[in-house]
Amino acid sequence: MNRIHTLFNTKxxxxxxxxxxxxxPALEDTMPIMEAAQAGGADIIEIGVPYSDPVADGPTIxxxxxxxxxxxxxxxxxxxxxxxFRAKIHIPVVMMGYLNPxxxxxxxxxxxKCKEVGxxxxxxxxxxxxxFQDDYKxxxxxxxxxxxxxxxxQTSEKRIRExxxxxxxxxxxxxxxxxTGAKAGISDExxxxxxxxxxxxxxxxxxxxxxxxxxETFSKASEYSNGAIIGSAFIKTVKDSKxxxxxxxxxxxSVVN
Amino acid sequence: xxxxxxxxFYGKFGGAYIPEMLHPNVEELKExxxxxxxxxxxxxxxxxxxxxYVGRPTPLYFASRLSEKYGAKIYLKREDxxxxxxxxxxxxxxxxxxxxxxxxxxxxxxxxxxxxxxxxATVCALMGMECxxxxxxxxxxxxxxxxxxxxxxxxxxxxxxxxxKTLKDATNEAMRAWINNPVDTHYIIGSVVGPHPxxxxxxxxxxxxSEEIKxxxxxxxxxxxxxxxxxxxxxxxxxxxxxxxxxxTPEVRLVAAEAAGLGVLSGKSAATTALGTPxxxxxxxxxxxxxxxxxxxxxxSISAGLDYPGIGPVHAxxxxxxxxxxxxxxxxxxxxxxxxxxxxxxxxxxxxxxxxLHALNMIEFAKDDVxxxxxxxxxxxDLETYIKWGQY
Numbered sequence: 001m002n003r004i005h006t007l008f009n010t011k012x013x014x015x016x017x018x019x020x021x022x023x024x025p026a027l028e029d030t031m032p033i034m035e036a037a038q039a040g041g042a043d044i045i046e047i048g049v050p051y052s053d054p055v056a057d058g059p060t061i062x063x064x065x066x067x068x069x070x071x072x073x074x075x076x077x078x079x080x081x082x083x084x085f086r087a088k089i090h091i092p093v094v095m096m097g098y099l100n101p102x103x104x105x106x107x108x109x110x111x112x113k114c115k116e117v118g119x120x121x122x123x124x125x126x127x128x129x130x131x132f133q134d135d136y137k138x139x140x141x142x143x144x145x146x147x148x149x150x151x152x153x154q155t156s157e158k159r160i161r162e163x164x165x166x167x168x169x170x171x172x173x174x175x176x177x178x179x180t181g182a183k184a185g186i187s188d189e190x191x192x193x194x195x196x197x198x199x200x201x202x203x204x205x206x207x208x209x210x211x212x213x214x215x216e217t218f219s220k221a222s223e224y225s226n227g228a229i230i231g232s233a234f235i236k237t238v239k240d241s242k243x244x245x246x247x248x249x250x251x252x253x254s255v256v257n
Numbered sequence: 258x259x260x261x262x263x264x265x266f267y268g269k270f271g272g273a274y275i276p277e278m279l280h281p282n283v284e285e286l287k288e289x290x291x292x293x294x295x296x297x298x299x300x301x302x303x304x305x306x307x308x309x310y311v312g313r314p315t316p317l318y319f320a321s322r323l324s325e326k327y328g329a330k331i332y333l334k335r336e337d338x339x340x341x342x343x344x345x346x347x348x349x350x351x352x353x354x355x356x357x358x359x360x361x362x363x364x365x366x367x368x369x370x371x372x373x374x375x376x377x378a379t380v381c382a383l384m385g386m387e388c389x390x391x392x393x394x395x396x397x398x399x400x401x402x403x404x405x406x407x408x409x410x411x412x413x414x415x416x417x418x419x420x421x422k423t424l425k426d427a428t429n430e431a432m433r434a435w436i437n438n439p440v441d442t443h444y445i446i447g448s449v450v451g452p453h454p455x456x457x458x459x460x461x462x463x464x465x466x467s468e469e470i471k472x473x474x475x476x477x478x479x480x481x482x483x484x485x486x487x488x489x490x491x492x493x494x495x496x497x498x499x500x501x502x503x504x505x506t507p508e509v510r511l512v513a514a515e516a517a518g519l520g521v522l523s524g525k526s527a528a529t530t531a532l533g534t535p536x537x538x539x540x541x542x543x544x545x546x547x548x549x550x551x552x553x554x555x556x557x558s559i560s561a562g563l564d565y566p567g568i569g570p571v572h573a574x575x576x577x578x579x580x581x582x583x584x585x586x587x588x589x590x591x592x593x594x595x596x597x598x599x600x601x602x603x604x605x606x607x608x609x610x611x612x613x614l615h616a617l618n619m620i621e622f623a624k625d626d627v628x629x630x631x632x633x634x635x636x637x638x639d640l641e642t643y644i645k646w647g648q649y
Contacts (some may be wrong), residue, residue, distance in 0.1 A: 015420060052420060052552040055432045056276040062419050074550040080321045100537045104551030130264065150277040154439050159280070174278055177440075179433045191308060220436065 003120045004146050004169040005062035007043060008205045008226065015046035015227030016218065016236050016256055017207055019096060021064040022081070023073025024050075025239055031080040033238060034089050040252030042091065042229070046123065047082075048073055049097025056125045058181030060232040067082045075105045079113050086118035094148065094169075096123040107136065111143040118153070121146035121169050129159075129166060137166070148172050153193045157200065164202040173197060173225060175210045181232035183212040186220045194224035218255045230255065259504035259571070259580060265453020265541075268577055272572035273452035277539045282444075284542075285359065287454045293358050294351075295463065306326075306350050309464060310383065311340045313347075315466075317473035317629070322601040327617050328624050331482070333604070333632045334470055336495060342462060343354045343607060343634030344495045345376035349445055351462035353380040356443035363387045363442040367431040369396055369424030370561030371403025372634065373447030378412035388412040391430040393423035400561065403638065414478045421555045424565055428539050448492025449569030452540030456497075456569050463498025470629055471502055479626055485622060487512040488631040489612040490583075491527070491563035493572045495633035500575070510582060511570060514616040516558035517585035527556035528585035529568045530576045538566065544573040559588035560608035560644060562634070584619045586612040594618075595636060607634030610641060 007015065018037045022030050034045050050065040050073055057065070063075060074098075085093075095114060102110050102124070114122070122145050127136070129149060140147050146169030151160050153176060176182055176190055197206065208221040209229030221228040234251070241247040265271045265287075273283055295297050307313040315335045324331045336344035347364075356364060363383050367390070368374030374390040381388035390407055394416040397404050408413050415434075420426040428450075435444045449456040449463075471481040486503060488496035490513040503509040518526035527531060529544055536545035538553055546554040546566040558564045568576075575581030586594075595611030598604055606614065610633045622628060636643065644649065 053425060053429050055429050055539075056278065056436065058433070059419065069552060098537075099553030100545075100547070100553075103455065103536060104534075104547065104549065126274045126540070128273060128275060128277075131272065131274070152278040152281075152439075152540070154281040155277065156281070177278070177437055179278075179436050256411070 002144060002146055004044070007092050008170065011043065012205070012226055013209060014222045014256065015043045016252070017043065017227065018042040018169055018230040018252065019046040019048055019229060019231035020234060020238065021048040021050055021061065021068050022078045023068030023071045024064040025067065025069040027073060028081070028142055029244065030078065031085060032244050033248065034085065036248035037252060038089055038091050040249035041256050042252055044092045044094060045089070046094045046096045046229070047078065049078060049095060049101055051098040051101055056096060056179055057126065058179045058232060060181040060235050064235045075101055075110070079117060082117040091120065092120045094121040094123055095119050099124055099126050108139060111139055111145055114145055115143040119145070121148060123172060124150045125150060129163060133166060150174050153177060160200060160202070167204055170205045170207050170226070171202065172229065173206050173208045175208050175212070175221070178210055180210055186211070186217060191224065198224050215255050215257070258577065260499065261453070261457045267571045269535070270541065270543050270573040270577070271453055271456060272542050273540055274537045274542065276436065276454045278439070279432070281520045282435060282439050283452050287595050289359060290355060290454055290458055293355055299354060299358065302354050303351055307347065311346050311350060312338060313465065314469045314473070315339060317470060317477065319400070319477065320443055320602050323598065326601065329622050329626045329628050331617070332474070332627070332629045334466060334499065334629055336466065336631060336633045337604070337606065337610065337635035341376050341379050343372050343376070344466065344498060344636060345373045345447060346379065347465055347498065348447065348459050348462040348494060349376040351503055352443070352445045353384050353386065357384060359443065361441060361443040363389070363438065364445055365389045365391065365431050365434050365442055366445045366447060367391050367424065367427040368447065369564060370638065371396070371400045371407065372638065374412070374414070374560060375403055375406050375410070377445050378407040378410035381412060389434065390413055391415050391417050391427040391434065393417045393421070393427045395422040396424065396427070396561065408431045423555065425553060432539070434465055448494040449497045449571060450492045450539055450541065450567060456541065456571055459494055460497040460571060463494050464501035466495070466498035466631065467500065467502035470499070474627070482506055482509050483629045484626040485510040485512055485620070486627045486631065487514065487613045487616050487628065489514045489563060489609045489633060490568055490572055491516070491565045491609065492567070493569040497569060499629070499631040504580070511575060511580060512582045512584065512616055512620055513575070514612040515583060515585050516560060516563035516612055517587045518557040518559070520587055525557035527558040527565065528562050529566065530583045531585050535615035541570045543567050543570045544576065559591065560612065562607070562609040563612065582620065584616050586615045586619070590615045592646045595643070605636035606632055607636050608639045610634055
């Protein structure tokens with residue numbers, strides 16, 4: 001069974017997914033970051049594949065993408081770094097990235113490699129559902145990859161239902177009208193949206209992301225969903241870190257405890 | 258047939274590869290734009306403003322001295338005489354009327370050299386709408402007069418400080434701003450790029466160019482179809498407009514002049530079809546200058562309006578199926594062609610348009626061929642570049 005399904009079968013609350021940018025802050029930090037995140041108590045790890053033009057991301061993740069690319073990261077290097085990672089990492093791992101670098105690698109080769117190294121799922125923010133259904137749904141299934149779609153406060157109920165039908169891992173609820181790294185804090189308007197989606201009784205679990213940064217926002221988001229995703233705030237933690245292992249574990253523990 | 262399909266593709270290119278956060282905005286446009294454009298109310302307002310505000314129809318001018326030099330009948334479609342100095346305003350007029358009909362209150366736009374930014378700021382002033390233009394920090398520094406023009410017109414100019422700090426990054430910033438303001442804001446994209454329906458919508462607003470060429474040529478030559486239409490291509494909106502009504506008339510040759518910068522193989526070029534491969538940028542699948550790892554490469558052209566690493570999906574399709582003839586014009590040749598037109602015809606062209614003029618030296622034609630060159634903009638904005646070039 002896919003590790004994402006296994007996770008949500010056994011853990012329904014306060015699931016924490018941690019996003020980091022591969023190749024940042026240093027080229028070879030991919031494995032140390034994943035090990036520390038797992039040790040700190042993350043339930044899912046999202047490996048960000050850097051791209052020169054990340055339109056859905058705010059300044060923090062943009063900068064990390066630029067630095068990672070300057071460091072020389074590429075999809076090929078990421079897969080090389082992930083070779084054998086399943087000897088150490090047992091939690092679900094998802095690749096998150098924009099389509100173009102993946103297209104250039106070759107979509108099927110990419111899926112095959114994901115399966116080979118032990119990746120469980122994909123989040124491709126600029127892959128629209130229609131294109132997924134037309135071109136990639138079968139391919140992803142063939143390689144056992146679960147695809148996660150995003151929804152936002154503007155997404156209609158009809159479309160949320162369609163996304164729920166076409167997805168089998170979790171739904172990524174973007175917390176507000178925003179790109180990543182929005183200001184922290186959760187408004188009443190956002191809570192109304194969280195409640196509205198919660199009341200839809202979707203078959204998939206929901207994780208809330210964008211604007212989650214600490215224990216307070218994590219707990220608040222978890223009240224209305226199965227957990228949350230932290231990206232920009234985690235990037236800030238690793239960016240300033242002198243001791244990745246210790247700082248990552250401390251940060252994650254400060255969020256979950 | 259060169260035509261967009263219902264999913265927004267021209268052959269293999271196009272589509273709407275956008276984050277889900279933009280889906281409602283783009284869907285709203287897609288669901289409504291055709292009906293709005295088809296309405297008499299819209300058409301009356303659009304046509305009225307094109308006539309009285311933009312100054313259309315723009316002349317189709319027979320350039321006799323240029324014709325004599327090249328040995329063909331060369332006409333210039335004088336988009337340089339549009340209000341604000343280029344064809345860009347055809348599109349911004351159309352989109353702002355559309356935005357009003359959709360009940361939008363704010364306008365955002367991206368700009369490279371500032372021409373589209375000025376055209377957007379202009380129509381926002383005209384309609385009394387709030388306007389924010391995203392512009393790369395580097396472009397702000399090198400296009401000061403246009404920045405000030407936008408400000409005089411009441412727009413806010415926001416520097417794009419990410420990535421390479423030029424047009425592609427300004428486009429990223431505008432898309433981010435749209436994600437952050439999904440309800441009351443319309444994004445006026447300046448070229449035939451972006452997610453469906455933008456490429457087709459912008460092409461339709463610009464198609465007034467070839468619509469006029471047809472009847473003007475009938476008046477002057479007794480025929481609707483020239484042998485050749487030449488236009489420059491950055492994103493490709495003026496070319497899309499000049500080609501639009503000829504897409505499916507195979508006897509009319511369509512020539513697209515890309516910017517080769519310092520030379521196609523110099524590493525300082527914007528010759529997308531010569532150097533690019535299929536990829537996805539700014540919401541559509543197109544031909545793109547990129548590394549083998551799929552990172553977008555920063556282009557170079559002396560003309561800021563052609564300094565874009567992709568091309569509109571319709572042009573990628575024209576290239577792919579061989580309907581368009583693509584030539585790559587170097588900086589120096591464009592400058593010479595711009596100065597040549599100035600001396601021969603008394604018209605100082607925008608350096609973008611000068612690329613189209615130089616294409617006359619790169620293609621074959623017969624002595625009595627009728628050739629229309631789309632003179633997309635005037636050279637006032639480029640005076641400094643001409644002065645620096647110096648050889649006139």
